[in-house]
Ligand SMILES: O=C(O)CCC(=O)C(=O)O
C-alpha cells in the first residue's frame with residue numbers, strides 16, 4: 170500500500186510536494202494530539218506498546234443475528250426493541266452507496282480539506298483535523314489508543330452533508346421523536362465515525378435513555394455489552410488501574426475484560442460479545458453499557474433515537490437532564506402526536522426508570538442528570554455540539570449546558586468535581 174504522501178509511480182524518491190505534505194501532516198497531527206490529550210506527553214501515546222502487546226486477533230462473538238429482510242419491523246419491535254435485547258442486523262447496508270464510496274482513498278479525495286472532529290480539548294471544544302491528515306494518521310500511527318473521528322455536525326455542513334446521501338436510516342429505526350424538539354435544539358443524534366486499529370470508545374451508556382444503531386461500513390469492531398443493572402464498580406476501570414488511560418477502550422479490554430471471563434464473574438453480568446463485520450449493524454437498546462474497540466481501520470455511521478418504544482425512558486431522563494428542552498419538545502409533541510402527551514404526563518418523575526444513566530452514582534439510583542459527569546466516556550454528549558455555539562448561551566438554564574463545558578474537560582483528569590454537584594437541579 171502506498172502511504173498517503175505518494176501518488177507517483179516513482180516511489181523511491183519522494184517529491185518535495187510529498188515531503189511538504191508529510192511535514193505538514195505531522196505538524197497538524199501533533200497539534201491535535203496535544204490539544205486532545207494534553208496530559209500525555211509525546212511518549213505517553215505509545216507507552217503501553219499495545220501495537221505489539223494487544224491481541225487484535227482474539228475475536229469472540231456470542232450475539233444473535235437477524236437479517237433485515239427476514240424480520241419485519243413489527244417483529245423486530247416486539248422481539249428486540251420492546252425487550253431491550255441487543256442484536257446484530259445483517260443486510261442493512263446492502264444497497265447503500267457507502268459500500269463503494271466510504272474507503273480511505275475516496276474519502277481522502279472527496280473530503281480532502283474538510284475538518285472532522287477527532288477529539289475535545291480541556292474546555293470541551295472540538296479538536297479537528299482535515300480528512301487528508303487524518304487518513305495519513307490512520308495509515309501511519311502506532312499509538313496505543315489513537316485519535317478517533319466522532320463527528321456529529323457533518324449533516325449540517327455544506328460539503329460534509331453529502332455523506333447523508335450515501336446511507337439510509339434502517340427501516341426498524343424510522344421513529345425519531347426528537348425531531349419535534351426542533352433541528353436546532355435537539356441533542357446531537359448522528360455521527361460519522363472513523364478510526365484505526367486500537368481506537369475506540371470506552372465503556373458508557375448512551376445519553377438521555379436513547380437507543381442506537383451502529384452500521385459498520387468498513388473494517389471490524391469488537392464490542393462488549395452489559396445489562397443496565399450491572400454495577401458500575403464492576404465494569405469501569407478505576408483511576409488507579411488505568412493510569413491516565415482509564416477511559417480508553419483498549420485499556421478496558423486489557424484490564425476489565427479478562428475478569429469477565431473468570432469463573433467467579435457473576436453469570437448475570439456476563440457480556441454480550443460481538444465481532445461486528447463490515448455490512449453489519451448493531452442495535453444498542455436504551456440503558457445498555459457498551460465498549461467498542463476497532464480491530465483495524467474502520468468507518469461507520471451511528472444514530473441515536475427516541476422511538477415510541479423507549480419514549481417513557483427518554484422522556485423521564487430528558488425532563489431531568491434537559492428541563493428546558495423538554496418543555497419545547499412536549500409543546501410540539503402535543504401538536505403532532507397528542508397521545509404521547511398523555512403518556513408523558515402519566516410518567517411519575519419521582520419513580521426510577523429502571524434504566525441506568527452513565528452519570529448515576531450507582532446504576533440502581535434514580536438520579537438522571539446527564540453529561541455532568543467528569544468520568545463519562547460517552548462520545549455522544551447529549552448537549553448540542555459546542556462547535557457552532559461557542560457564544561450561544563441560549564440554553565443556559567439547561568442543567569447539562571451550564572455544567573458540561575465546565576466539567577467535561579475533566580474527562581481524562583482527576584475528578585475534582587464532587588458527585589453531589591452532578592445531581593444538582595433535581
Ligand atoms: O463505534 C464506536 O466507537 C462506538 C460508538 C458507540 O458507542 C455507539 O455507537 O453508541
Ligand SMILES: [Fe+2]
Nearest residue numbers: 374375459549
Ligand atoms: Fe454508545
